[in-house]
Amino acid sequence: MKDLKEHIDDVQRKCSYYFKNTDLLLQAFTRKSYSAEHGGENNEVLEFLGDRVLDFYVTKVIAERYGFFKSQTDTYDEQEDNDEYCIKAHRNEQDFTELKKEIVSNANLAKRIEELGFKSMMYLGQSDIDNKVWTQEKVKADLFEAILGAIAIDSDWDPDELQNSVEFMLQIDDQLHDVEDGMDELKENLTQDNAVSTLKELAESGRCSIPQYDIPDEQVYDDGEYWWSCTCYVRSWSIQKTALSKSKKSAKRYAAYLVLCDFFGIEPEEE
Missing domain, CATH: 3.30.160.20 (Double Stranded RNA Binding Domain)
Structure with missing residues (x-):
């Protein structure tokens, strides 16, 4: 395992966010098993917050990329049509529910943690070490969400910083399927x-x-x-x-x- 403190600048760069209070970032990487043995806070509350941040901003990005009013289309009839809001369908479905679920799934978040190289920097107690929890999908997904929770607190819920980190950490342009050219x-x-x-x-x-x-x-x-x-x-x-x-x-x-x-x-x- 690596010591996060020795790689903190690289981690912040990969999150596209630089912390005013780096203790929050350390907390995001701290499992409950470690805090039980060594004291201090763990990442469970930050994970809870990050889960909400992730859900909101992924939905927001989808709406910004693929939402439209009927008045924006060539077929809109100002006299006959209501100016209703629509979202382009995905895989022949009527909405983006499945796409959003795919992006925020544990499998996808765990994959990104692997690609970012973060899994080896978690602070783990002995029970977690014995069980090799860093290999578990849910544990890696929890870390992803905890980092977003830490960014939310440190930035005072700055919407631009949060959306930027969500998009950057997820590489969301690669995650979103090409609806326009589908x-x-x-x-x-x-x-x-x-x-x-x-x-x-x-x-x-x-x-x-x-x-x-x-x-x-x-x-x-x-x-x-x-x-x-x-x-x-x-x-x-x-x-x-x-x-x-x-x-x-x-x-x-x-x-x-x-x-x-x-x-x-x-x-x-x-x-």
Whole structure:
């Protein structure tokens, strides 16, 4: 194990924050087992604070990068549309809950502690040494959060310092998936079942106009059977497709799928 006091400047540089009270940084690296044997405070309270800091600022960064008002999109109609707030979808989901969970997960925080080289600088009591706790994911994640808690106290909760440290320590640009250029992923994951939601997602993120669906009240007779018909039209792409199916829902789904297949240039599968 390394003595943190001998590497404190390097640690502060890697946190992108220089402490006025370096005792707080030492506390962030101090496990309860060590303080029980040697006295002083441990990092549990700082970890609690850092957990809240991490959750808030990761959410804030996501909102700043991928949130938008409908008035900012090319498809906004000032006369017809409300100026609502939206966030671009991720992996065909309606929000960024899973992405945020991924970024703040113990696995990801532990990985960053490894990459920063901090795990070998913790102050450990004998029980922790015997159990080799520095190898445990949760212990390393707790250290990450405790460092943020220490920065919060030392900076008097300075929002700029906190957001900078969160982004810098997480290397958040590498963590965030490229939502803007995620068309290949949407194309690869396209199915008939997710076609309506995928088309809605593209419209909400400003990549196409809002799809228009026309489902007549009467069924149509074709090839000896009655079918429900649905026409899907995306004005900004100049694409219109009509589908026939046994239910209104499936007709709408397949019409959206045909539009997307045309847009992506792929051969549609039969319903």
